[in-house]
Amino acid sequence: AVLNKESSILVIGAGTWGSSTALHLARRGYRNITVLDPYPSPSPIAAGNDINKILELSSSAPRGSHERYVGDKLADDAIRGWKEDPVYQGLYHETGAVTAATSERGRHALNEGDGYSEADGWRPLKTKQDFQKTMPDGVLTGDFPGWQGWTKNDGCGWVEARHALLRTIAEAERHGVSFVGGERGQVLSLIYEHGDVRGAVVVEGPAFRADRTILCAGANAARIFDMQGQLRPTAWTLAHIPMTPEETTLYRNLPVLFNIERGFFMEPDADKHELKICDEHPGYCNWETSPGDDPRHVSVPFAYHQIPIDAEQRVRQFLRETMPHLADRPFSHARICWCADTPNRAFLITQHPSYPSLVLGVGGSGHGFSYMPAIGGVIADCLEDRMDSQMKQLFRWRPETATDRDWTDLQSRFGPDGSNHVMDFQKVVGWTSVSQAA
Numbered sequence: 001a002v003l004n005k006e007s008s009i010l011v012i013g014a015g016t017w018g019s020s021t022a023l024h025l026a027r028r029g030y031r032n033i034t035v036l037d038p039y040p041s042p043s044p045i046a047a048g049n050d051i052n053k054i055l056e057l058s059s060s061a062p063r064g065s066h067e068r069y070v071g072d073k074l075a076d077d078a079i080r081g082w083k084e085d086p087v088y089q090g091l092y093h094e095t096g097a098v099t100a101a102t103s104e105r106g107r108h109a110l111n112e113g114d115g116y117s118e119a120d121g122w123r124p125l126k127t128k129q130d131f132q133k134t135m136p137d138g139v140l141t142g143d144f145p146g147w148q149g150w151t152k153n154d155g156c157g158w159v160e161a162r163h164a165l166l167r168t169i170a171e172a173e174r175h176g177v178s179f180v181g182g183e184r185g186q187v188l189s190l191i192y193e194h195g196d197v198r199g200a201v202v203v204e205g206p207a208f209r210a211d212r213t214i215l216c217a218g219a220n221a222a223r224i225f226d227m228q229g230q231l232r233p234t235a236w237t238l239a240h241i242p243m244t245p246e247e248t249t250l251y252r253n254l255p256v257l258f259n260i261e262r263g264f265f266m267e268p269d270a271d272k273h274e275l276k277i278c279d280e281h282p283g284y285c286n287w288e289t290s291p292g293d294d295p296r297h298v299s300v301p302f303a304y305h306q307i308p309i310d311a312e313q314r315v316r317q318f319l320r321e322t323m324p325h326l327a328d329r330p331f332s333h334a335r336i337c338w339c340a341d342t343p344n345r346a347f348l349i350t351q352h353p354s355y356p357s358l359v360l361g362v363g364g365s366g367h368g369f370s371y372m373p374a375i376g377g378v379i380a381d382c383l384e385d386r387m388d389s390q391m392k393q394l395f396r397w398r399p400e401t402a403t404d405r406d407w408t409d410l411q412s413r414f415g416p417d418g419s420n421h422v423m424d425f426q427k428v429v430g431w432t433s434v435s436q437a438a
């Protein structure tokens with residue numbers, strides 16, 4: 001059927017991209033939108049359900065390249081959304097950034113390409129004192145062994161992720177979007193009819209039939225639809241430590257500090273006074289062999305509110321190098337967080353070539369949150385078949401790029417020595433036992 005404002009549209013996944021898509025479509029006047037998710041909103045397994053995320057949208061792709069054009073366009077639209085859209089106003093903290101590396105290889109990676117340079121407003125950081133001076137006295141008390149990097153005061157910072165997710169869902173609901181959470185919203189498979197997709201089968205109750213189906217199930221998308229190896233579900237690790245009210249005040253308005261081989265932190269959450277730290281590494285997969293006639297090597301996401309002991313050690317190592325006064329403080333929260341990498345880490349936003357009524361909005365590849373205000377507009381353009389032509393080309397269905405995919409590829413990520421490879425949850429020997437609210 002021809003798409004019109006009364007068409008039934010089913011969005012699978014109420015996370016970052018699914019909720020943004022629902023809101024954009026509702027604002028464009030679509031009146032029959034249903035969003036399915038296995039959890040009541042906000043989903044505890046959504047990558048976007050996190051206190052904060054880095055917003056650093058400068059592209060290191062060569063100037064004049066296709067990738068650079070797309071990156072810059074999407075960044076402009078996203079920043080405009082964070083600053084001007086009433087739904088997102090106040091959630092973007094333009095506090096600046098400190099970006100660093102430790103090993104020679106890491107430093108080389110940071111300095112190659114058209115990324116960090118004084119011409120682009122970055123200032124080099126070479127000594128321990130250079131790093132310490134990027135924040136108020138008493139914050140960065142560490143020695144920064146081997147660290148070198150860059151800092152910048154504007155055009156980047158962090159966003160209040162969970163608040164953005166909650167506000168997007170609330171605004172979409174206000175526009176009449178229906179969110180279905182729980183087993184009724186847990187999609188098992190799609191409905192295939194006459195060479196097309198006609199909705200989704202769920203765990204409980206009748207299937208949801210729809211004129212158009214948009215798959216935004218993040219790391220779980222490949223469990224619902226065969227992505228032909230284009231998505232590698234990969235998990236990262238995060239931990240929180242409690243801060244005193246005085247510390248929270250001292251830590252206000254800090255630039256984001258990110259060492260591409262160690263980890264990153266932003267200022268503590270103002271509500272709960274917790275500091276989130278992510279240790280940096282190329283990720284964990286959970287390798288299994290899929291059942292059936294065509295067994296495949298698949299990484300299967302699972303939810304867990306603990307992290308491997310080796311991730312805890314990396315978090316503490318990062319703290320010892322930057323803020324040793326916090327290095328031994330017990331965690332108040334920890335979890336693994338799943339995203340899905342495409343082979344080149346470009347998003348996968350496309351109409352499926354064989355199923356005209358199926359749109360895919362997947363492949364966040366570790367950098368899909370910062371674009372939240374704009375990404376749903378791209379997915380809505382895709383549904384309406386009016387995507388920017390260069391974006392359409394970059395984000396296309398591209399199974400040929402995943403033939404014989406190297407599942408161990410680092411995908412331009414780094415970790416400290418000893419964990420500078422994609423790790424396997426099946427081989428993890430111990431987990432933290434952090435007592436925390438779910």
Ligand code: FAD
Pocket residue numbers: 012013014015016017018036037038039043044045046047048049052053054055185186187188216217218219220224235236237238278337338339361362363364365366367368369370371
């Ligand atoms: P999600 O937000 O995960 O949403 C997927 C949704 O699908 C969830 O709500 C889930 O419940 C639902 N779902 C799952 N299974 C089903 C099913 N069977 N049926 C229906 N629904 C289902 N990006 C940045 O830009 N900056 C950062 O600093 C940053 N930091 C990150 C840190 C970590 C630890 C991780 C893991 C990711 C980070 N990212 C960051 C990446 C970013 O979070 C993701 O790219 C983005 O959130 C992906 O959005 P999504 O909608 O595809 O997935």
